[in-house]
Amino acid sequence: MKALVFACLMLPVAAIAADLEASLTIRNHQFSPAELKVPAGKKIKLIVQNQDPTPEEFESHELNREKVIAGNGKATIYIGPLQPGKYPFFGEFNEKTARGVVIAE
Amino acid sequence: MFGAALIVFRESLEAALLISIVAAATRGLSRRNFWIAVGIAAGLAGSLVVAGLTERIAELAEGSGQELFNAAVLGIAVVMLGWHNIWMARHGREMAAQAKSVGHAVKSGQREMSALAILIAIAVLREGSETALFLYGLAAGGGSSHASMLGGGLTGLVAGVVAGWALYSGLARIPLRHFFTVTSGLILLLAAGLAGQMARFLVQGDIVRPLATPLWDSSSLLPMDSVIGNVLHLVAGYDARPSGMQVLFYVLTFLIILAGMRWSRTLTPRTA
Ligand SMILES: [Cu+2]
Numbered sequence: 001m002k003a004l005v006f007a008c009l010m011l012p013v014a015a016i017a018a019d020l021e022a023s024l025t026i027r028n029h030q031f032s033p034a035e036l037k038v039p040a041g042k043k044i045k046l047i048v049q050n051q052d053p054t055p056e057e058f059e060s061h062e063l064n065r066e067k068v069i070a071g072n073g074k075a076t077i078y079i080g081p082l083q084p085g086k087y088p089f090f091g092e093f094n095e096k097t098a099r100g101v102v103i104a105e
Numbered sequence: 106m107f108g109a110a111l112i113v114f115r116e117s118l119e120a121a122l123l124i125s126i127v128a129a130a131t132r133g134l135s136r137r138n139f140w141i142a143v144g145i146a147a148g149l150a151g152s153l154v155v156a157g158l159t160e161r162i163a164e165l166a167e168g169s170g171q172e173l174f175n176a177a178v179l180g181i182a183v184v185m186l187g188w189h190n191i192w193m194a195r196h197g198r199e200m201a202a203q204a205k206s207v208g209h210a211v212k213s214g215q216r217e218m219s220a221l222a223i224l225i226a227i228a229v230l231r232e233g234s235e236t237a238l239f240l241y242g243l244a245a246g247g248g249s250s251h252a253s254m255l256g257g258g259l260t261g262l263v264a265g266v267v268a269g270w271a272l273y274s275g276l277a278r279i280p281l282r283h284f285f286t287v288t289s290g291l292i293l294l295l296a297a298g299l300a301g302q303m304a305r306f307l308v309q310g311d312i313v314r315p316l317a318t319p320l321w322d323s324s325s326l327l328p329m330d331s332v333i334g335n336v337l338h339l340v341a342g343y344d345a346r347p348s349g350m351q352v353l354f355y356v357l358t359f360l361i362i363l364a365g366m367r368w369s370r371t372l373t374p375r376t377a
Contacts, residue, residue: 064346078311
């Protein structure tokens, strides 16, 4: 509890400035676009739209992110600011087909 | 898997410890087994209600609410684990003594038989709902499938019940103090790890700043999907690419719980 309160008091809430948005769609257990280009060094608001009836989990070790997206649902994931480079991600529930990469440049 | 097994083992051992002490103290009492069974059943039912509500809330949450909910559950789990570690060493023996005196009171007819059942129900409910919450926290923290969590949970439960039975029948003499020292250390790492996961969710939902993305990258030395990386992730909260905030939460939680344990230990009366 103390850790929580302390950390919350000590650190300012995230900036209110408008975020850069990027979007991804899941259909037939595939991400589109499979290659998502984003600017490096910026915080990105990534909106993932799942058009399949089944849930999917967006996961990336490289981005250090994971989030379940309900079937026919939408989710927002904040990523970055990223160093220039490639950051693969995948759908945990359909790992073979659902693959993609974020390219920061 | 190991994290789930450890938590369920520890929690079920605690409940089993109390139950076996009560059972030993009331040996030969009529309808004793019935009341013990009622207590265990009531405690388990209560735990399931708590667990069910947790899932329901998770389903209702959308958008960044999912992150907030996960972070809140992880935060509660961290606080409970920390609290547990800080107070358990000090009160463990007291608790055992109390359970024994309730057993004696029942035996000499000073209290109603149901007191015994209520005591057991509360113990099972407390440990059971803690277990449900911790397991949910682990699931939210990722890294293990539901099947492996279920397997770990069942392994831990069976181990806890067996250990409780061994205690009861007096067939095994477990050096409890040593045992609790080891598990306390593991629980400390687990709590810090869950605090780190909590920070990650807060960053993912844009509720706090990452401070650094990432603070370091040890993925080439010890990747997350390697066996050792995975075990370390589950047990000690290892992350190959943690954000600065994650590390800050981890270190602060670790230090605060450790300080609490030290402080609590100084208050322990030294009895031979
Ligand atoms: Cu406990």
